[in-house]
Amino acid sequence: MTQPAHVFDATLPRFEDEVLKRSLQVPVLIDFWATWCGPCKTLGPILEKLAAEFNGGFILAKVDVDAEQQLAGYFQIKSIPTVMLVKGGEIVDGFPGALPEGQLREFLKHHGVEAKPADEAAPAEDVAAPPVDPHAEVVRLRAAIAAEPDKDELKLDLVLTLLQTGGVAEAEKLLDALPANLATDERAVKARARLGFAALLKDAPPREPLLAAIAADPDDLRARHLLGVRQIVEGDSEAGLQQFLEMLRRNRAYEDGLAKKALIDAFRVVEDEDLVGAYRRKMASVLF
Template sequence: MQPRNMSMSGVVDLAAVKAAQEAKAKAEQARAEAARTGGTGAVSPADLVIDVDEAGFDRDVLQRSTEVPVVIDFWAEWCEPCKQLSPVLERLAVEYNGRFLLAKIDVDANQMLMQQFGIQGIPAVFAVVAGQALPLFQGAAGEAQIRQTLDQLVQVAEQRFGLTGLTVDPDAEPGGAPAAGEAPAGPYDSLLEAAARALDGNDLDGAVQAYKNVLAEDPAHPEATLGLAQAELLRRVRDMDPQQVRTDAARDPGDVQAQIAAADLDLAGGHVEDAFGRLVDTVARTAGDDRETARVRLLELFDVVGADHPAVVTARRALARALF
């Protein structure tokens, strides 16, 4: 079976975006703490390949994924293709020199993890980045295809999640890999936690206000800016009739409010390019106040996804062409 390459550049859900921002913050804080204490945080090449079980999954995979992409190799002793694939992955983990961590999971001993990942057959390879699971490929694969997938993984992890990997020191003692710790408490943690609780309880008004409270003190706070944009989007689409919204938008492409509503639905459903393309087209075909209204909403939707997302970069160029 050929590997199923990731499609990370065009699929974004709101939870993943939030996790990306949190991962970036943790990575920056970890680097700052290492610099402050004079530590290098370096690991041995032997620490780049680890065995993981259900008891240590949260610590060894989920927590570590906030500092480095974790590639998971699901295998079993009786699986002949696994015996061919696993050594390749182990060798590449060392060759990539800390750009990803390889976690090996024996499915016979960890049936619950196999079920949680929805694995139907092995070998199966996943990645976890900032707590988000991404399928890489299932079955045997050639080394060239594996390298292509890993190259894409480490590129996305760095560009979108701010994860530059681990520092590797050949002279470091094996077993000295630092565990991912909790980020230092920030001055707005209680307000951000209140916003998160409000979102979990579907109290979108409360979440919006909590994020606004943070931004009143720190207008450039990245997590609050992102959270506010997400909460406001969810509040706008909460009471929409999706079928009616899409019917209205299809019936009159010149109706700016109809196109804005449809774009909100597109983005809330994870259809990033569709949402941006719809509003860029609306900007191109309108003028005056209508054009400005569409442009402003497009900029607001950029905030939901994050400025470094590839779709935002592309849409900004398209918007510039539509305006000028």
């Protein structure tokens, strides 16, 4: 039987490509179900109906827990149906049980998942903008804010630009003063991640002693973490991501999953989307 549009059966071998990588472009709703599950037979058709109605606003990945026991085990599925929402390569929310259609719509709305018009054209390819001198941009933004002091979006732009020029203290002060409606803005989240990295380096050793500590003991995960943070902050993004990935390989449970958290924060900070995508895949291959 042919499945509805925007619905597919997720399997472990293809999970990284079909769910994690795909969620970088479009939200993916995972439905853990089984053929013998009564509530699943109620929830499944509603989810498929919404997937069709939203026309690609989200993708529905169905996981048969009997056929994909390892995948269900990784997600620690205790009961079915269970639904999880993946955005940007991360699980952002979920719920057990069969919710009614109205609550499902509210769940999607809460996470910014919207239907696409039936005649929506494919988005045009982005045209690369010319490089901008961050110091000159700071000057421009200061002038723009002076002209429009109530325009908080400009202040958020200034926060991100200050972080590029080393103005950490001023950036943090501006970020803390932004209104609540901008607190969940993707740029504000990125700024918080950058500030978090900068705070970790306040009393951290320089690069050379950290390298020496790792050479003496490759399992010194504290040194690896600080070195990775320093490399990210100093612009050596791939080297920093490699340190976090090596932490994950050596001990994923270290300090309550610090390696995974560091990688996710780094993904918000690093500007090179291809590099971030490559390390998301590497992280997934270690975790799965």
